[in-house]
Amino acid sequence: MSGYEQEIERLLADYRTQRSQIDENRRRINEMSATVTAPRKVVSVTVTARGEVTEIDFPTGAFRRMTPKELGEILRTAIADARAQALEQVDELVFGDLPFQLKPSEVLTGSADLGALLPTEPQPADGVREYLDNGVPNRGGDRRD
Structure with missing residues (x-):
């Protein structure tokens, strides 16, 4: 060979x-998934790294003493915390191919500053910069505009 x-x-x-x-x-x-139990064991939720809620459990009867609004807020908080923990697991994987030290969780949640990946003005190659500054060169070496 x-x-x-x-x-x-x-x-x-x-x-x-x-x-x-x-x-x-x-x-x-x-x-990957993460499970979070709210304070006083009101509710326990499991969320996947993709953000899917796969389980909601009420381990005690504490939820019965809450208003619907309070229970809803506790559920939202527990789901958000579980999702964040699941995404932290994703970040712990080796992602050497992501540019500029991006974390997958930041990309998935929209908190990554993707605009910082590209300059506000492109940096053209030398030949392109020369063309922009001086016009098209002719074959004799003289420039023509």
Whole structure:
């Protein structure tokens, strides 16, 4: 096998390894969840990393002494806390491929400043900058505008 063929085989093997890691991370993320129990054990909720509420449990009768508004607020808080914990688990996975130290949870919740990834003005390559500044060069080396 030539050096060229060996390099192609190595690149394909690297690709397959990365693809396998991505599939494994997706499987792990799909299995992640977090459970939070509200104070006084009013309610316990389980939420997946995708934000799905998979279980709501009332371990005690404490919810019976609450107004619907109070219970609703406790439920919303418990669900938000469980979702945040599940997303923290996602952040703990190795995500070396995300640029600029982005955390998956920040991207998924919309708190990442994605606008910071791109400059307000593009930085063109030298040849493009020269064209913008001086116009199209002719073949003789002189510039024509």
